[in-house]
Amino acid sequence: MKISEVISKLQLTAYTRMPGGEELINNVYVSDLLSDVMANAHEKGIWITLQTHINVVAVAAMKNIPAVIIVNGRKPDDDTLKKATDEGVAILGTDMHAFEAAGILYNMLNG
Amino acid sequence: MKKEGFFNIVGGDFSRSGEASTQLKQILHSMGINNDTIRRASISTFEAEMNVIIYTPAGMLKYEIDDDIIKIIVQDMGPGIEDIDLAMKEGYSTAPDWVREMGWGAGMGLPNMKKNSDEFKIDSVPGEGTTVEMIIYPKKGRE
Structure with a gap:
């Protein structure tokens, strides 16, 4: 699936521009622990946190x-963007839960 | 082909988290080191860098890279680790709540560093500082 398809399917808010919107994604990882993401997330996947x-x-x-989805309606910090x-x-957002x-x-x- | 150098790390400056390890990653890329080796070196150095940022006033990341060996030494100015065996246990952490709320301090840093290194040494003197030495032997080929 492409990131652009993910954005339209989940109706995500794009907080940053999407240079890699056409990039193909084969993996997703869900975690709020940064060391866990470093150790276990797949490269070139989407990260939900x-x-x-x-x-x-x-x-x-x-x-x-290439893309992070921030859930629960939380807003990314300005320095994050x-x-x-x-x-x-790409920083994306949704009101959905993880x-x-x-x-x-x-x-x-x-x- | 040999490269060596160092990066200073300022304790408490979370806005610069990962800066030293990102620069090291770029150096490894430019030297044509294979991707799996870069991945392991990046995880190890990022975790070491975070420990300096989270727990210490300042530290330094030194690297020596050659075709067949990557050596990374991260040295900080304290406070040191009282019980290294305990600190090496997955899940053990002395991080304050606000650091845990950021998603750091889950007790995975040192174990991640050890797991991703071929050789891992840690020396610490309470009240003085900690030195971590990690050696990674690059695999041959690009992947």
Whole structure:
């Protein structure tokens, strides 16, 4: 699936521009622990989290994660968006809970 | 082909988390090191860098890279670790609540560093500081 398809299916808010919207995604990881993401998330997948601070971008960039979905209607910090723009990481948002967002993405990948 | 150098790390400055490890990652890329080796080195150095930022006033990340060995030494100015065996246990952490709320301090840092290194050494003197030495032997080929 493409990130652009994920955005339209989940009706996500795009907080940053999407340079990699056509990139193909084969994996999704859900976690709010940054060391867990570093250790276990797949490279080039989508990361679902409720964390909103600037270190989310550093971890995503380190793991070559092109897009982060922030759930529960939380808003990313301003410095998070600035760094995300610099690093080319897309920050997306939804009012859904992690379970709902992950469920839809699971079906998109495996349906 | 050999490269060595260092990065300073300022304790408490979360806005710069991952800066040293990102720069090291770029150096490894530029040297044509294979992706799996870069992945392991990146995780190890990022975790080491975070420990300096979370727990110490300042530290330094030194690297020596050659075709067949990557050596990373991260040295900080304290406070040191009282019980290293306990600190190495997955899930054990002394991080304050606000650090845990950020998603750090889950007791995975040191275990992640050890797991992703081929050789891992840690020396600490309470009240003085901690030195971590990690060695990674690059695999051959790009992937």
